[in-house]
Amino acid sequence: MIALLAVGAVTLGTLGLGTWGVRFVRTTSDLLVASRAVTPWWNAAAISGEYLSAASFLGIAGLEMQVGASALWQSLGFTAGYLALLLFVAAPLRRYGSYTIPDFAEARLHSPAIRLLAAAIVLVIGGFYLVPQLKGAGLALNVVIGSPYWVGVAVVAVIVAINVSIGGMRGITYVQAFQFWLKLFAIAVPICLLLIHFGGLPERSALFGEQFPHAGASPITIRLSSPQLVEFPQAGSFTVAGGAFVHVSAGKSVTLPANVAVRIPAGGIVPVAQGTQALRGSRWSRPIGGTGEGAPLLVYSLLIATFLGTMGLPHVLVRFYTNPDGHAARRTTVRVLGLLSLFYLFPSLYGAMGRALTPQLYTTGQTDDVVLTLPHAAWPGTAGTILTAVTCAGAFAAFLSTSSGLLVSIAGTLSHDVWPKVRHSVPSGVATRRRHFRTAAAGAMVIPALIALVARQVDISILVGWAFAIAASTFCPLFLLGIWWTGLTARGAACGMVVGTLIATSAIFVGLALGEPTSGALALLQQPAIVSVPVAFLTMITVSLTDRHRIPDVDAQMVALHAPEGLGLRLADEVDTSLGASERA
Amino acid sequence: MGRLQRAQFGLSMLALVAFGAVFGVLPAALYLLPHFDRVDLFGIPLSLWILVVPMPPIFLAIGWLYARRADALDDSFRDLVDR
Numbered sequence: 001m002i003a004l005l006a007v008g009a010v011t012l013g014t015l016g017l018g019t020w021g022v023r024f025v026r027t028t029s030d031l032l033v034a035s036r037a038v039t040p041w042w043n044a045a046a047i048s049g050e051y052l053s054a055a056s057f058l059g060i061a062g063l064e065m066q067v068g069a070s071a072l073w074q075s076l077g078f079t080a081g082y083l084a085l086l087l088f089v090a091a092p093l094r095r096y097g098s099y100t101i102p103d104f105a106e107a108r109l110h111s112p113a114i115r116l117l118a119a120a121i122v123l124v125i126g127g128f129y130l131v132p133q134l135k136g137a138g139l140a141l142n143v144v145i146g147s148p149y150w151v152g153v154a155v156v157a158v159i160v161a162i163n164v165s166i167g168g169m170r171g172i173t174y175v176q177a178f179q180f181w182l183k184l185f186a187i188a189v190p191i192c193l194l195l196i197h198f199g200g201l202p203e204r205s206a207l208f209g210e211q212f213p214h215a216g217a218s219p220i221t222i223r224l225s226s227p228q229l230v231e232f233p234q235a236g237s238f239t240v241a242g243g244a245f246v247h248v249s250a251g252k253s254v255t256l257p258a259n260v261a262v263r264i265p266a267g268g269i270v271p272v273a274q275g276t277q278a279l280r281g282s283r284w285s286r287p288i289g290g291t292g293e294g295a296p297l298l299v300y301s302l303l304i305a306t307f308l309g310t311m312g313l314p315h316v317l318v319r320f321y322t323n324p325d326g327h328a329a330r331r332t333t334v335r336v337l338g339l340l341s342l343f344y345l346f347p348s349l350y351g352a353m354g355r356a357l358t359p360q361l362y363t364t365g366q367t368d369d370v371v372l373t374l375p376h377a378a379w380p381g382t383a384g385t386i387l388t389a390v391t392c393a394g395a396f397a398a399f400l401s402t403s404s405g406l407l408v409s410i411a412g413t414l415s416h417d418v419w420p421k422v423r424h425s426v427p428s429g430v431a432t433r434r435r436h437f438r439t440a441a442a443g444a445m446v447i448p449a450l451i452a453l454v455a456r457q458v459d460i461s462i463l464v465g466w467a468f469a470i471a472a473s474t475f476c477p478l479f480l481l482g483i484w485w486t487g488l489t490a491r492g493a494a495c496g497m498v499v500g501t502l503i504a505t506s507a508i509f510v511g512l513a514l515g516e517p518t519s520g521a522l523a524l525l526q527q528p529a530i531v532s533v534p535v536a537f538l539t540m541i542t543v544s545l546t547d548r549h550r551i552p553d554v555d556a557q558m559v560a561l562h563a564p565e566g567l568g569l570r571l572a573d574e575v576d577t578s579l580g581a582s583e584r585a
Numbered sequence: 586m587g588r589l590q591r592a593q594f595g596l597s598m599l600a601l602v603a604f605g606a607v608f609g610v611l612p613a614a615l616y617l618l619p620h621f622d623r624v625d626l627f628g629i630p631l632s633l634w635i636l637v638v639p640m641p642p643i644f645l646a647i648g649w650l651y652a653r654r655a656d657a658l659d660d661s662f663r664d665l666v667d668r
Contacts (some may be wrong), residue, residue, distance in 0.1 A: 072637065084601075086602055282619075330655060337644055
């Protein structure tokens with residue numbers, strides 16, 4: 001009940017503040033002029049707020065329960081991505097003054113076709129990134145009010161679609177900055193209080209994986225919503241509805257019935273749902289090694305995807321234009337690195353404690369729930385209930401802010417880039433454009449919602465890894481070569497992006513079809529970046545070198561990208577960019 | 586102008602190499618030296634300490650130093666043009 005109230009308050013607060021904030025900005029001054037007063041600290045909090053999604057809030061801890069210490073690479077990669085953005089992209093892109101990735105692609109390469117291609121890739125990345133947000137929403141609402149999985153997916157999809165359609169939460173810096181502090185509070189405070197409550201990490205041996213997940217000093221009761229095939233990693237036993245003990249020997253599988261109390265005796269081994277893993281020993285506590293998630297090849301592939309993919313996330317990049325100049329863009333990014341480093345200290349603690357205190361999640365297979373269920377399970381009573389309400393509220397803040405940002409990018413791309421090309425006419429009038437934006441926002445939510453319903457068993461962090469893999473193998477080479485290399489041509493960029501998308505998406509779908517193999521080279525189907533990124537770069541470079549259609553004004557382009565402000569050297573001067581912004585907003 | 590761009594690129598690559606030397610080789614190092622996993626510090630394997638504690642500050646330090654140097658390069662270019 002408290003959790004429901006907290007979630008409701010966060011949802012209404014976010015939506016209300018966003019809608020009110022839009023009015024406020026419109027009545028005072030132009031969006032861009034207002035944002036010139038935004039300091040790097042506010043901007044950095046806003047970028048972090050938009051960036052921290054279900055994958056960061058729920059996914060890392062959930063993954064860690066299953067695969068152990070190798071999940072830590074993910075949080076490091078999510079942070080390090082901003083270093084790549086800082087080193088190669090932040091300042092030049094801000095100076096160039098295009099507002100979206102398709103804008104940049106067309107202006108830099110003088111090709112309307114490449115705008116359309118970039119727009120299509122924005123849709124793919126945005127769609128892939130929306131799926132895990134909706135999955136998180138389905139899980140979270142289940143924890144809060146016990147509703148079926150699809151209800152949460154549908155509710156958040158509808159709320160976000162309506163919210164974006166009526167114009168709430170549109171790139172309002174202060175709302176997103178507030179969201180960051182809310183999420184940081186919601187993840188940091190409960191775990192710190194739990195650590196104080198226990199006087200340190202409890203059950204150390206279980207935490208670092210010396211034993212398989214097992215029940216604590218008291219029995220565990222599990223109530224499944226559907227029958228579940230589970231495997232006992234070690235010999236164990238259970239009872240159904242208070243009946244006699246059923247003994248299962250090591251490595252054997254049984255199907256647990258739904259809607260009755262299944263009881264694991266105190267200290268008994270916890271069975272593990274099909275598709276979930278329970279590791280122990282060094283396989284759990286070693287960050288790298290062996291097969292599966294810790295395989296060196298897969299670790300490097302994930303690091304490449306997150307390091308290079310962050311710069312290609314459409315909802316993040318848009319935020320960089322609220323920086324007044326390239327210098328401020330750099331300073332903002334350094335602050336983002338600091339804020340994210342702070343946030344990512346906490347999720348892994350939930351995973352480690354969850355292994356000891358909420359082992360029933362291995363049986364239900366929903367380890368992504370751990371951040372939401374841990375406080376209550378670890379600290380029964382009012383304190384735990386309040387802390388669970390806090391983490392649930394933080395999780396909803398994460399879904400709402402990230403999926404709103406994504407949907408704005410998707411709907412903007414559909415109505416601004418795709419629609420005029422399909423109809424061969426630029427829609428005239430603000431009202432028409434607004435209507436297109438609304439239709440696009442509503443329509444763009446349908447496919448990700450359907451995928452989220454199908455992909456229930458796929459871990460959130462794997463779903464997000466796909467979005468990063470596609471971004472790293474398309475927009476990363478486009479930016480790096482487009483910003484730093486004069487030889488890039490439109491055809492080269494197009495070929496590279498198409499090849500990158502094809503390799504990454506086909507690997508992902510083949511992996512899904514094969515049921516996510518985790519051994520050997522096939523594991524790369526789960527995270528193909530280590531293959532797709534180099535191939536995309538090579539394709540872009542070789543095709544550009546053989547292409548005779550060079551970009552005619554490439555020197556002026558480089559000046560626009562790299563010349564410091566205030567020298568009168570630049571193509572896109574300040575007046576032009578602010579006009580473009582008000583038109584888009 | 587070309588010189589500024591090359592200088593900025595050189596600086597970015599230098600920062601990238603520094604990052605790669607610390608973080609890029611870390612997975613390989615931990616993989617090849619399993620010794621770090623067996624040593625415990627306050628009950629937590631040393632390899633986890635190495636991952637969690639020093640890495641984010643190192644990212645931050647590289648980013649901060651890079652941003653300072655990059656702004657300094659821009660400023661010296663400004664002086665050159667203004668003169």
